[in-house]
Amino acid sequence: MRWIGLDEAGLGPNLGPLVMTATVWETPLAWWSSTTQAQFPQSLNAASNTFWASQSSAITQTTSRDETRLHIADSKAVYSTSRGLGSLAASVHGLLHVWHAGTDSPCKNLPASIRDLVDLVEQSSPAKHQTSEIIEPWFADLKAISLPGQPLTPVQESAISNWLNVCHEAQIELTAIHSRVVMTPEFNRRVKSTGNKSTAVSEVAFELMQQAVQQVLAIDPAAPILLLSDQHGGRKNYEALLANYFPDVWWKTLPASGEGRYYLAENILASFAPRSESYLPVAAASLICKYLRECCMHAFNRWWLQQLPQIQPTQGYPQDARRFRAEIVEYCQKHQLEEDLWWRCK
Template sequence: MKHGCAGAISQTSLSTVQNNMGVIIGMDEAGYGPNLGPLVITATVWDIPQKPDDINLWEAFADVVDQAAPTAEKIHVADSKQVYSPSKGISQLERSVHCLLGLNGDSPRRYTELCHRLLGCDLDSEDCGPWFENCDLDLPQKIESEAIPEISARWRSCCQTHSIGLRTVVSDIVTPRRFNRLLAEYGTKGVLLSKLSMQLLSRVIDFDHPQPTLVIADKHGGRNRYDELLEEIAADRFIVRETEGRAASSYRIGTARIRFQTRAEEHLPVAAASLVCKYVRELSMELFNHYWQKQLPGVKPTKGYPVDAKRFRQEIAAAQAAAGVTDEMLWRER
């Protein structure tokens, strides 16, 4: 993938929220644990008509969004582990993500188009691996695209009623090759995740915004202290440490509060980011498995998690050598 590209996905096609009083940014990741496939980090950015601590987006979107279970009229927005599992399949996850993107009129019809919109630039096949070369997926994969505009329109109506706007959705897609390169530079994958998350946040945050911004992100493993990481994107601004602990660590920089907390997906902007991360990763693994099944017909597909990843790596070893795929391209070291 190419990175550091200017721009971001889906600058809102809704009418800009006039005189908005706040911004909420939700961040999450998917694919931190696997040895195969990408790590995906996503941020969703919402303009709101009041101070961030005073609004409940679940209540505002109650006519369209359900935390517990989907219905014909509502979509399922929650932590991706609740919306998707191999037994449930990708349908509900896909429905939720496409309806979310539809808030801004985005309707990606190909995997590469989706990645371009999230990254702000095109995929770089040299960094991605041969499973992305001249390969693509039609979207949506499992649901009827005709159903998306109607739900997105109702969700958009909720946004307009409550003067809420989805400003943008941005992601970073970290391939194994890039992951290994950065791991050698940063030393641990915990630091790698934190630094990449800060870099993604820097694309969407304005510490000098006239109205308050609240950033909510899941805690990065057992880390309780984040001020040194925030220094990298705060420039010369003063960082106020509000609290640091197991439940939450909170900081202020300018007009922004950045909070790392457990169970962050209880907040809709984080849950939405979680769904986008998982959807992109699942599509990436679909392409990955399709490639290896062409090289070695009959090989059982993998989700890339450690135990099964080792099984998969052993089974494709001869095909990997024949295809000239290096371990650096294939396998995340941690």
């Protein structure tokens, strides 16, 4: 059984990229109980509980001061500016090691720089960013910037090693990580093309879903797939988007469960539900998204500190972004850095 979990980071800021990630996992089919379609949400939750339980000796959804397991959960629970990047970086490196250990993994070398990481997770994306195509000067030399949050502590390294053993024993593989780092110029083009932010973001999400599903089916056309995503803003219906991005299959709308929306097409069950980070593949995607965005903001702030040594770093969220904008606008005008290059239109 394949699980595809999708999440994003950076939807609300005015500065920096929007990042989306899909993680693809293979687990025993026996975890899925045979039920009627009306009971699929309950079966999904039961399989998710089994997934977490199978990993409980190596990873935890909560953490404590003396915890020796990796913290795998919604990125908001793992990372905060007060705690720093250490725990988030360790969790993401754990995921990269699990991916690297896969039988046919394309992850042959673990990344050392931000450029290496972006290239690795975007390698199968049709919109992969080549260095020469990046026109934002703060992202032009990512190869020279080491991954923040390093080095790992001995406890974190031991936890990663333990997780590899647990995955092997439970017959679990992380088979793919697909990410899209949507830089500001592309974000603005998409919003202007579609007319609104919500549609533009859904386009990126469904392009990523389509890519992940196609890769799975190319290897095993009969593979049962659980496609898991949080809801896209206030969107309640996904039939039109599913039909557009998966035109070769017929989607059946299943009974809603709470706020969740569920759809079935042959061997694919698609779930769009609030708090989907409760599913391990979505939590993993959340962590990778957040770390990628933090890496990009690290590079962004590093470049601006070189130009304006007195400027305070920013995470790009609206209130502080307006402060940062006021401090750089004169420099940008002087050096012909158009606002559309660095400031999101929505």
